[in-house]
Amino acid sequence: MVVGMAATGIAPTGVGAARGAKTGANSNKMDPFGRIIDYLRISVTDRCNERCLYCMPEGYKGWERQPDHLTAAELIRIVRAAAGLGFRKFRLTGGEPLVRGDVPDIVRAMTEIPGVESIGLSTNGMKLAAQAQPLREAGLRTVNVSLDALDPEIYRRITGGDVARVLAGIRAAVAAGFERVKLNCVLMRGVNERELWPLVLFAAAHGLPLRLIELMPVTTTEVLTERNFMACGEAMRVLEQRDEMAPQPDRKLGHGPARYFLLKQTGALVGFIGALTNQHFCDQCNKMRLTADGKVRPCLGNHIEVDLRSALRRGADDTVLRELLETALRLKPWEHQFRNQYQPCRPMTAIGG
Numbered sequence: 234m235v236v237g238m239a240a241t242g243i244a245p246t247g248v249g250a251a252r253g254a255k256t257g258a259n260s261n262k263m264d265p266f267g268r269i270i271d272y273l274r275i276s277v278t279d280r281c282n283e284r285c286l287y288c289m290p291e292g293y294k295g296w297e298r299q300p301d302h303l304t305a306a307e308l309i310r311i312v313r314a315a316a317g318l319g320f321r322k323f324r325l326t327g328g329e330p331l332v333r334g335d336v337p338d339i340v341r342a343m344t345e346i347p348g349v350e351s352i353g354l355s356t357n358g359m360k361l362a363a364q365a366q367p368l369r370e371a372g373l374r375t376v377n378v379s380l381d382a383l384d385p386e387i388y389r390r391i392t393g394g395d396v397a398r399v400l401a402g403i404r405a406a407v408a409a410g411f412e413r414v415k416l417n418c419v420l421m422r423g424v425n426e427r428e429l430w431p432l433v434l435f436a437a438a439h440g441l442p443l444r445l446i447e448l449m450p451v452t453t454t455e456v457l458t459e460r461n462f463m464a465c466g467e468a469m470r471v472l473e474q475r476d477e478m479a480p481q482p483d484r485k486l487g488h489g490p491a492r493y494f495l496l497k498q499t500g501a502l503v504g505f506i507g508a509l510t511n512q513h514f515c516d517q518c519n520k521m522r523l524t525a526d527g528k529v530r531p532c533l534g535n536h537i538e539v540d541l542r543s544a545l546r547r548g549a550d551d552t553v554l555r556e557l558l559e560t561a562l563r564l565k566p567w568e569h570q571f572r573n574q575y576q577p578c579r580p581m582t583a584i585g586g
Contacts, residue, residue: 262319314554316348344372361402487489
């Protein structure tokens with residue numbers, strides 16, 4: 234479902250249960266269920282220099298043509314419109330964002346927009362060693378690095394990449410002095426569960442929070458099976474065999490949904506992101522996504538998209554862009570559809586992390 238300029242102002246029909254919906258007009262940055270939406274994740278490219286099992290289908294060649302990608306100027310136009318609505322937190326994603334050479338320039342331009350309070354980056358780390366310092370100097374505040382294994386062979390099996398380059402990128406990010414560097418690991422039974430404890434020790438040794446993320450059906454439905462799905466609760470039990478875990482209910486690191494625990498002996502801080510097993514996962518959702526080809530997705534686990542690129546290339550002013558963003562806010566559903574035999578219409582690399 235793609236909504237264009239003509240749909241501005243339509244009512245949110247056909248978007249799932251209206252549980253808890255409020256009546257009357259939305260405030261500028263509030264969805265139909267009263268959640269404050271002030272966080273926009275921006276995919277700057279659908280291309281990637283890795284081929285992760287959970288992100289890109291085998292043999293995938295569906296890259297958007299280069300002219301379909303938003304230019305840096307178009308991205309900045311959208312950020313300015315979003316900031317005008319009350320969006321304060323922004324994260325650049327991909328694909329792999331650093332395969333695009335102008336990311337420091339984009340960050341620098343974003344920092345000059347009134348209302349932009351926080352700019353982060355999600356990366357696989359392969360190009361981070363060379364880019365960490367320029368990104369920090371441009372105004373980037375936080376970095377999330379995917380690290381699904383420390384064992385080189387297991388890492389290569391999952392991503393097709395070189396973990397040594399990722400570790401060099403993590404070291405460079407720490408040295409560059411970012412306000413926060415976090416590590417992300419996608420849980421996959423039969424693939425990387427034996428890597429969990431080494432990852433905890435690595436995170437503790439470097440003073441970095443580690444987030445363990447449940448596998449989601451965002452590539453193909455077949456990616457998620459009972460055989461390879463590892464719930465956050467199972468990962469917790471694995472770690473509890475090694476160390477006592479103390480809940481940190483008031484600990485918030487950034488703007489995401491992770492629930493954090495402190496491992497008392499190692500000192501590691503581990504967060505759990507359970508999109509499938511946490512029945513209240515969507516209750517406090519505060520984000521929307523912008524794809525590299527200029528579609529706003531109010532929810533990762535829903536096919537609704539609002540087309541901003543067409544509006545931009547028809548000469549739309551900032552008022553029209555804000556109206557389209559408000560349309561996306563009104564279309565934001567109460568919860569994702571991942572538990573309902575969700576069928577992805579395009580893979581994660583084409584949506585944005």
